[in-house]
Amino acid sequence: MVILIVLGLPLLGALLLALFGPHRYAAELNIGISFASLIAVVFLVLRVLRHGPMLVLHDQFFVDSFNVFLVALTAFVGFTTALFSRPYMRIEEQRGHLNAARLRLYHSMYQVFMAAMFLALLTNNMGLLWVAMEAATLSTVLLVSLYRTRASLEAAWKYFILCGVGIAQALFGTILLYLAAEHVLGHEGMTALLWTHLNAVKGQLEPRVLGLAFVFLLVGYGTKVGLVPLHNWLPDAHAEGPTPVSAVLSGLLLNVALYAVIRCKILVEGSIGSYLPGRMLMGFGLLSAVLGAFFLWRQRDIKRLFGYSSIEHMGIITFAFGLGGPIANFAALLHMTVHSLTKSSIFFTAGHASQTADTQQMDGIRGLVSISPTVGWGLMLGSLAILGMPPFGVFASEFLILTTAMREHPWTTPFLLIALGVAFAAIFRKVQPMVFGESDAPPLPHSPALVPVFIHLAIVLMLGVYIPFVLAEWYRAAALLIGG
């Protein structure tokens, strides 16, 4: 029941926002709906805490330790991004980048996107997972092209075509999965694509078909994760879309896509009984981490810079899942959480920074601290957090990943260290002059909502020193489930 509310609320919200779109309080309504979703998710989490994992509505939906914290994270970041987006989009409207009709589209699609992500996370059906991922792509395509400039249309087209092709590969993978499953679970009913059912019989699934399916699924969903060399769409979409969209793309969509990959990996690894899927994840992950870090050097646009940083971090997380085992998986799950929180807070500040300077080019952004101390320090702290400075949570997870890699696959350590070092040098060198120094830019017409930034960073800081028992238990249980 709670699950249906979680899924239904954003859809209802999308409808309301589409109907009463050009209303003065549309942004407030958007916040309200996101808050209501968050409350519903809190109830869902409480139920899981009290009664354990649940499997409802003819087993079509489920909540286990792997997706429960992701659902909570999605609802939370969805809410804080809605808070941030109110003054941000108001400034954009005032500057004539947007009109009321586009804002209506924006608010409505924002909620559709949230609904699609909740559906992707909560569904137990691998087919529905695919449908939800595609729906998430479609809604964000409209969001990326919101400004209707040449660059944003180009970014949206690239995003649509690349992710469309990618997701078609994932569909073929899903068909193969169904083919293998049908032999064991039968054609009748809707059980043959249910993840929990498949997981119970994964040892009997035909290994060769599943191995092939995994290649397609990894390439398909991996495109959405932004794994190199399938990453081309990501920096463009992040740079050209409105900043709240960049924040939810980086903070939430990439996580959900990776979640889909890992769900598939659990099944395939159980079926073929070898480390091949893990090795593939390691390879893609390492490549993304290293190349993502090197690409950081060449960036001049602030949002592109952090888009590439997301590629690097998704690479590290994918690599950690590829390593497998309780510790690396634990670290990967932790990294998913802290990266999502940190990166969205960075985009919040980067968005206001580029509004203040009226450009996204980093050369034009100077002296943020002197104009708006909260924006400046927020960006500085966020960058330090994402670079893995202790005591932030990113440090803890990266440290765990690095030590596990050293023990299990020592040859990967230099690559990881290079990636982390290069990323540190690149980002620090570019952020430092933006934050400090002199500037004569006027302050923003609406005071930015930066409370979310500091809440996010505070949580990341807390996760660096102390992980609440409940969360650690979820991570541990999920790490066991993922295995490898």
Next chain:
Amino acid sequence: MHPSYMVTEVLNLLAASLLLISFAMLSRRRTQRLITLFAWQGLVLFASTLLVAYSSGLRELYYSAALTLLLKVIALPWILQRLIHRLGVQWDSETLVNIPTTMLVGLGLVIFAFGLAQPISRMATTITRNTIGIALAVIFLAFLMMITRRKAVTQVIGFLAMENGLFFAATSATYGMPMVIELGIALDLLIGFFILGIFFFQIREQFDSLDLSNMEALKED
């Protein structure tokens, strides 16, 4: 002749014509012709799904055949026609680089697809299992078409042709996915298609043409 043997033969024939249409699409220059071919592809798909439905007696497959007819033979080609008329690009032709080379690459892809399909065919129990290789080949050829074309409309037709291949793969390997999933896929396809339709107009407004080679601003420097 045994009736199920007959059905298999006809299905193989249909699958072969699907492959032929894919190759024809690779070599066509004019948008108008491509749409006609796409509609034909949908029709063949419809016929083969109907035949599989008849021979397997699965009711769900009749529904998905009907869905194919409605969506891929009637709705999408019709909307595409109207779109290109309104955009005035129906007789646009593309300068294709070296059709023979493209054809040869396509041939290689078909061989690769058949190799890849081997383990799947061995496992499938459907009467159409021999055609899985063709389904994969259709997917790859559509992919090739998307890579070689520079016009927005043609890329979209390639995208739709790829979806046709996927649908064919699903029917030939497993007698189709569960109905709810198939409806979801069809819905996604339709919405995606509408978004692209809107895009055409926005792109033309901004770039004065639907030629994607104008889109080169976002390159890594």
